[in-house]
Amino acid sequence: MNFPHCPLGPFDIPLIFVSLPQLLSALLITIQYVFLSLAVGFVLTVPLALMRLSKKRWISMPVYAYTYLFRGTPLLIQLFIIYYGGGQFEWIKDTFLWPYLREAFWCCLIAFTLNTTAYTTEILRGAIANVPHGEVEAAKACGMSKWLLYRRIILPRAFRLILPAYSNEVIFMLQATALASTVGTATAALDLTGAARVIIANSFAPYEIFLTIAAIYLGLTYLIDLGFRGTEHYLSGHLRDRPSAAATPAMIPGLR
Amino acid sequence: MFDFKGYGHFLIDGTIMTVTVAIVSMIGAILLGLVGAGAKLARNRVARELGRAYTTIIRGVPDLVLLLLMFYGGTVLMQWLACLFGHAGTIDINAFITGTFVLSFIYGAYATEAFRGAFLAVPKGQIEAAKACGMNRWLIFYRIQLPQIWRFALPALGNVWLVLLKGTAIISVVNLEELTRKAQLMNGPLKMPFSIYLAAALIYLALTAMSETVLRTAERRARIGERAA
Numbered sequence: 001m002n003f004p005h006c007p008l009g010p011f012d013i014p015l016i017f018v019s020l021p022q023l024l025s026a027l028l029i030t031i032q033y034v035f036l037s038l039a040v041g042f043v044l045t046v047p048l049a050l051m052r053l054s055k056k057r058w059i060s061m062p063v064y065a066y067t068y069l070f071r072g073t074p075l076l077i078q079l080f081i082i083y084y085g086g087g088q089f090e091w092i093k094d095t096f097l098w099p100y101l102r103e104a105f106w107c108c109l110i111a112f113t114l115n116t117t118a119y120t121t122e123i124l125r126g127a128i129a130n131v132p133h134g135e136v137e138a139a140k141a142c143g144m145s146k147w148l149l150y151r152r153i154i155l156p157r158a159f160r161l162i163l164p165a166y167s168n169e170v171i172f173m174l175q176a177t178a179l180a181s182t183v184g185t186a187t188a189a190l191d192l193t194g195a196a197r198v199i200i201a202n203s204f205a206p207y208e209i210f211l212t213i214a215a216i217y218l219g220l221t222y223l224i225d226l227g228f229r230g231t232e233h234y235l236s237g238h239l240r241d242r243p244s245a246a247a248t249p250a251m252i253p254g255l256r
Numbered sequence: 257m258f259d260f261k262g263y264g265h266f267l268i269d270g271t272i273m274t275v276t277v278a279i280v281s282m283i284g285a286i287l288l289g290l291v292g293a294g295a296k297l298a299r300n301r302v303a304r305e306l307g308r309a310y311t312t313i314i315r316g317v318p319d320l321v322l323l324l325l326m327f328y329g330g331t332v333l334m335q336w337l338a339c340l341f342g343h344a345g346t347i348d349i350n351a352f353i354t355g356t357f358v359l360s361f362i363y364g365a366y367a368t369e370a371f372r373g374a375f376l377a378v379p380k381g382q383i384e385a386a387k388a389c390g391m392n393r394w395l396i397f398y399r400i401q402l403p404q405i406w407r408f409a410l411p412a413l414g415n416v417w418l419v420l421l422k423g424t425a426i427i428s429v430v431n432l433e434e435l436t437r438k439a440q441l442m443n444g445p446l447k448m449p450f451s452i453y454l455a456a457a458l459i460y461l462a463l464t465a466m467s468e469t470v471l472r473t474a475e476r477r478a479r480i481g482e483r484a485a
Contacts, residue, residue, distance in 0.1 A: 069457075073460045073461055074423070074425035077436060080439075081457065085450035182320075182429060210324060210325040218317055
């Protein structure tokens with residue numbers, strides 16, 4: 001390539017606007033990845049965390065092995081094993097799993113779900129272990145069965161305790177979905193980073209497009225933070241100072 | 257299942273490269289972390305805001321996007337600079353330098369938080385005593401704070417290292433021949449993706465496990481001066 005005039009074009013703002021529809025539809029895929037993997041992961045997390053806390057080693061050890069394996073290896077490798085790994089075995093192609101395992105979308109979803117479940121299980125385990133012992137004793141003294149104890153006392157308390165760590169996990173998952181762009185770039189279901197890479201391959205305008213999607217990711221992260229802070233505020237009302245006496249009548253209509 | 261027909265050394269070469277990249281990036285991250293923590297704790301408002309912007313951006317933008325931005329953006333920029341200086345033709349920017357730079361930049365933000373906490377953990381009385389002895393800010397930093405923050409920052413820095421070690425895998429995307437990339441290359445002739453990537457995963461797991469052992473020992477040593485509760 002010869003550049004007689006050294007063309008470093010000006011920042012191509014029209015290109016950003018032209019690409020926006022494509023990027024926004026890819027954003028929907030990214031949001032699907034985040035939402036679905038977190039939702040399925042969360043449902044799996046509760047029984048797994050309880051198993052992980054079991055005193056019977058044959059129940060807790062397999063869960064520990066699972067979380068250790070998935071927390072100790074890169075998500076990218078996990079994704080490669082799931083997406084490419086199936087191809088090594090002919091028999092997998094005859095199973096009902098194959099229609100899913102050959103699609104990049106499903107492989108990414110499986111990898112993200114298994115990964116976030118491993119992390120969230122350990123977060124929830126820590127939270128359950130940190131529920132104040134007095135509350136558990138009080139519940140037992142009230143004659144609660146084990147099931148009732150978990151449903152009414154331990155789990156609600158643990159869910160509140162995990163909020164700060166869980167918000168980090170949600171944000172981490174949002175960032176992690178960018179890895180979907182490393183497999184199956186030919187599929188229709190491109191995530192935000194994948195779509196950006198395709199646009200850049202055609203336009204070779206890395207600054208414009210990457211800075212745009214960086215701003216989109218940053219905005220989403222801000223929204224997630226905002227949502228979690230609101231939830232924490234809502235759930236911790238009993239821990240905040242009461243409104244001062246002077247302000248009370250005016251602030252609470254209908255009082256007095 | 258793990259018979260790699262003479263390609264096994266790919267994994268060893270890749271592991272060496274991964275560890276090299278991780279160590280170089282960690283050194284960079286520690287230096288950036290010290291600067292970042294200094295900025296976040298500074299009296300100067302501009303410095304504080306810059307520090308905050310740094311950690312916010314890193315937290316909110318995927319590392320892969322930062323890497324690609326730096327790699328492709330860097331290529332465009334270098335091409336243009338080279339052209340200005342009369343060099344015609346394409347330029348490839350070095351994947352090792354870009355990769356370690358990006359990783360240092362990303363994990364520097366996490367190290368910033370680790371060091372910020374550590375600086376705040378140094379008892380105020382010691383700083384006051386140093387001031388009373390007539391030390392200036394630099395001397396206080398160098399003689400009082402710096403020797404102690406390592407101890408306070410060690411657990412958090414250990415976590416940064418563990419995440420960084422796994423984070424090096426993304427550099428395979430810009431074709432730096434670390435463990436993940438080597439596994440991809442091996443898969444070309446061997447066509448046994450499950451075995452190869454599983455072997456790579458187990459190597460990462462072994463590196464993590466070894467790091468954890470070293471970190472536990474280091475943390476025990478760092479606590480040696482503390483009285484047990």
